[in-house]
Amino acid sequence: MAWFRRRRSSGGPGGRLVNQADLEHLTEFVRSRRGVEAFIEPQTTVTETTVLLVAHDGEWTRRRIESPEIARRFAHQLSLPIYDIKLMGYPQRMRDYNERQKRRPA
Secondary structure, three states: OOOOOOOOOOOOHHHOOOOHHHHHHHHHHHHOOOOOEEEEEOOOOOOOOEEEEEOOOOOEEEEEOOOHHHHHHHHHHOOOOEEEHHHHOOOHHHHHHHHHHHHOOO
């Protein structure tokens, strides 16, 4: 019986390919901020591979991406340094930014 066979798709988990709107969002983030660095967040059992962009002041954004290779290619096209989050960890400026946002009046 074939009940438990997984269907394979070209888009990775969930069949998701690189979304053009996501790439445009990431590109606009890079163009409108300075000192942006990219970080690859690996696929887990809960989430797909993502690329995290962090600006000089810690402001950040993340979007799903098809694979680490696509993330690297994207970063290289925009001349961004790119790191593996498993090796580097999250930047302190990002954590500081999140703390500032929590303290900010609504």
